[in-house]
Amino acid sequence: MLEKNKYKIYYSQLEENANFSSSNFINEDSSFYLFWRSRKKINFDGYADFFFNPLKLINARDAFLSPESFWYVADKVSNVRRRKIFFSKCSNRTLTASGWTFITPFSSNVKFTGYGAQDILLVSVVLAGVSTTISFTNLLITRRTLISPGLRNRRVLIPFVTIAILLTLRMLAIVTPVLGAAVIMVLLDRHWQTSFFDFAYGGDPILFQHLFWFFGHPEVYILIIPTFGFVNMILPYNSTRRMASKHHMIWAIYVMAYMGYIVWGHHMYLVGLDHRSRNMYSTVTIMISLPATIKLVNWTLTLVNNAIKVDLALLFTMSYIFFFLTGGFTGMWLSHVGLNISMHDSFYVVAHFHLMLAGAAVTGCFTGIYYYFFPLFGLGHSKIFGKLHLIYYSAGIWFTFLPLFFLGFSGLPRRIHDFPAVFLGWQGAATCGHFLTLVGVGFFFCVIIEAFFENSYYVSTTLGIPRWQKRIHYYFYKFSYNKHNDSIFKGVPSAKIRLLLINNFFNEFEFYKKTFI
Numbered sequence: 159m160l161e162k163n164k165y166k167i168y169y170s171q172l173e174e175n176a177n178f179s180s181s182n183f184i185n186e187d188s189s190f191y192l193f194w195r196s197r198k199k200i201n202f203d204g205y206a207d208f209f210f211n212p213l214k215l216i217n218a219r220d221a222f223l224s225p226e227s228f229w230y231v232a233d234k235v236s237n238v239r240r241r242k243i244f245f246s247k248c249s250n251r252t253l254t255a256s257g258w259t260f261i262t263p264f265s266s267n268v269k270f271t272g273y274g275a276q277d278i279l280l281v282s283v284v285l286a287g288v289s290t291t292i293s294f295t296n297l298l299i300t301r302r303t304l305i306s307p308g309l310r311n312r313r314v315l316i317p318f319v320t321i322a323i324l325l326t327l328r329m330l331a332i333v334t335p336v337l338g339a340a341v342i343m344v345l346l347d348r349h350w351q352t353s354f355f356d357f358a359y360g361g362d363p364i365l366f367q368h369l370f371w372f373f374g375h376p377e378v379y380i381l382i383i384p385t386f387g388f389v390n391m392i393l394p395y396n397s398t399r400r401m402a403s404k405h406h407m408i409w410a411i412y413v414m415a416y417m418g419y420i421v422w423g424h425h426m427y428l429v430g431l432d433h434r435s436r437n438m439y440s441t442v443t444i445m446i447s448l449p450a451t452i453k454l455v456n457w458t459l460t461l462v463n464n465a466i467k468v469d470l471a472l473l474f475t476m477s478y479i480f481f482f483l484t485g486g487f488t489g490m491w492l493s494h495v496g497l498n499i500s501m502h503d504s505f506y507v508v509a510h511f512h513l514m515l516a517g518a519a520v521t522g523c524f525t526g527i528y529y530y531f532f533p534l535f536g537l538g539h540s541k542i543f544g545k546l547h548l549i550y551y552s553a554g555i556w557f558t559f560l561p562l563f564f565l566g567f568s569g570l571p572r573r574i575h576d577f578p579a580v581f582l583g584w585q586g587a588a589t590c591g592h593f594l595t596l597v598g599v600g601f602f603f604c605v606i607i608e609a610f611f612e613n614s615y616y617v618s619t620t621l622g623i624p625r626w627q628k629r630i631h632y633y634f635y636k637f638s639y640n641k642h643n644d645s646i647f648k649g650v651p652s653a654k655i656r657l658l659l660i661n662n663f664f665n666e667f668e669f670y671k672k673t674f675i
Contacts, residue, residue, distance in 0.1 A: 254279055257573070259370060262355040262363040266347035277348070280341050287338040294327040294334075301327075314408065318401070319526070321408060322387025325415055326380045332419070333373040333380075340369035364429055371422035379418045381515065382482075383411055385522025386453065389475050392529050393457060396472040397464035402456040410449035410456075417446045427498050436495045443493035450486050454479070465635075470544040474525040477552045481521055485514030488563070503573070506566025509559040516595075517555045524551070524602065531616075535609065538616035543605045551598025557591025 254275050256265035264270040265280070301324050305316055344366065346352040353359035355366050386407075394401045401407060423431060423439035431439075457479060466472070488510040492498050501507060524547070531539050561584035570581055577585065651659070 259374075260341070260344060260366070262344070262366040263357070266344045266355040266363075266366070268348055277345070280345050280348075283341045284338055284345075287334050287341075290330055290334050294330045298324070298327050298331065314405065317387075318390035318404075318407070319384070319387035322383050322385075322390070322411060325411060326383050329376050329380050329383075329415055329418075333376045336369055337373035340366055340373075343369075364426075367426055367429060368422070371425045372419070375422040375425065376415070376418045378514070379415055381519045382522070383415060385478065385519055385526065386411055388522055388526035388529060389457065389478060392471050392475050392525060393460045395529075396467045396469065396475075397460055398467065399460065399464050402459040406452055407456055410452045413449040414446060417442060417449075421446060424493055424498070427495055428502050440493055440495050444490065447486065447490055450482075454483060470539075470541060470548070471525055471529040473545070473548055474521060474528060477548060478518055478521045478525055481513060481517035481552075481555070485510060485518050488513065501566060503571055504566040505562040505570050505572055508572050509562035509566060512562075513555070513559045517559070521552070521555075531609070537609045537612075538614040539605050539609045540612075543601050543608060547598050547601035547605060549598070550594050550601060554591050554594030554596070554598055557594055558588050559591070561585070561587040561591070 254265075255271050256262075256276065260280070265276060301320075305320070343352070343354040347354055347356060347361075353361040355361045355363050357363055390401055390407055421439055421443045423435060424443045427436055427439075488506075492501060492507065492510060527534075528539065528544060531537070565581055565584050568581065570577055
């Protein structure tokens with residue numbers, strides 16, 4: 159009891175002396191175990207009054223007024239904008255000059271990106287990670303407890319799209335905490351005087367790039383793998399046959415997902431990695447093309463010798479396959495270290511990346527929406543608007559990003575606000591292509607609005623006749639097959655003439671007449 163009273167007296171005296179102000183810190187060196195020491199001098203109004211110490215967080219009022227709180231940052235943003243510093247020569251300090259990759263040290267130091275937009279962006283990433291964690295936890299537990307009860311060893315029987323989405327949820331469960339930790343470390347560097355990414359104080363700026371791209375590359379597969387599930391559902395349905403080698407297709411997406419965790423270094427060939435690491439990342443990146451090739455081969459094989467039913471979902475699937483093929487092929491160039499050095503940070507990288515995402519991933523999402531439109535909304539959709547959407551969107555993506563490949567071959571770097579006039583032709587073509595894409599997206603909204611205003615019902619093209627679509631295609635196929643064979647064997651004598659020739663000219667041989675045709 160006596161020790162407890164001594165502690166209370168000492169604690170109250172300490173609080174009186176500190177008074178939550180750096181001006182009252184008398185013996186700072188002797189109390190280093192209670193008060194944090196600043197990593198660097200902060201030239202910021204009012205910051206000295208709130209020199210960070212844990213005692214300050216006792217009172218809610220002090221917590222809200224501290225520069226480490228969100229509301230203090232919001233107030234500073236408001237003041238900065240009112241003072242028109244936003245338009246000064248230091249405008250980058252109030253913007254996200256670090257880009258979408260939060261490149262350090264620009265994002266981790268208020269000297270380069272001041273209080274405001276960068277902080278709000280970092281906080282929003284943390285909040286998005288929290289919501290993602292809640293969502294995938296809910297869905298993974300649902301999958302574990304409710305999918306195919308009693309068939310634990312036969313889960314390969316569940317639909318492709320379910321397998322694909324659940325795989326992406328598991329990937330999210332692994333990579334989301336890594337990005338969240340990296341962003342929180344950046345916030346600590348900005349406001350709590352740590353030095354995770356500050357080289358001058360023992361930090362490593364490249365560490366953040368490793369953490370970010372460990373999230374960033376699997377995120378690409380998180381976006382594209384659900385579209386694999388859509389395509390794997392649509393092709394068998396529209397081909398009236400099973401998917402070619404379902405087990406290998408499942409194996410392919412799992413291998414792509416798990417190999418995606420160990421190839422993040424191909425985004426960082428020029429940051430100073432040693433040559434052995436670059437070789438390893440390059441080799442694994444090239445290897446990841448194997449499961450992608452397996453998927454393309456099986457999609458093609460599914461389309462062979464089938465009775466195809468052409469509708470809007472299948473047309474989008476064809477467009478998706480071309481986008482995926484081109485995006486993956488151009489990505490294989492970038493996986494090689496030598497070629498990547500010449501193509502790095504050029505428009506070639508922009509074209510490859512966006513052809514895979516804006517082209518393949520988004521087209522795959524549109525494919526899934528059109529395929530599941532009736533189950534989702536209970537409505538039929540306009541075929542005219544849907545085909546206009548397909549034509550304008552696909553053409554717009556090609557017209558936008560194919561010119562960027564040639565700009566990349568010409569050496570034009572990305573992230574520049576101006577370019578030589580000699581590149582105006584390709585740049586103009588890309589701009590026109592982007593407007594075509596916008597028109598296509600407009601037609602997609604027309605599909606949605608028209609469906610809800612017309613309130614029409616979905617009618618299958620088979621008119622309810624079982625297997626009619628398959629049988630009529632089979633008859634067309636047999637007619638063409640017989641006609642083709644007749645044209646090939648037109649010069650061959652008939653069986654009657656062959657028998658006559660044998661009997662008259664080759665009768666020294668004995669034939670079994672009953673079995674000869």
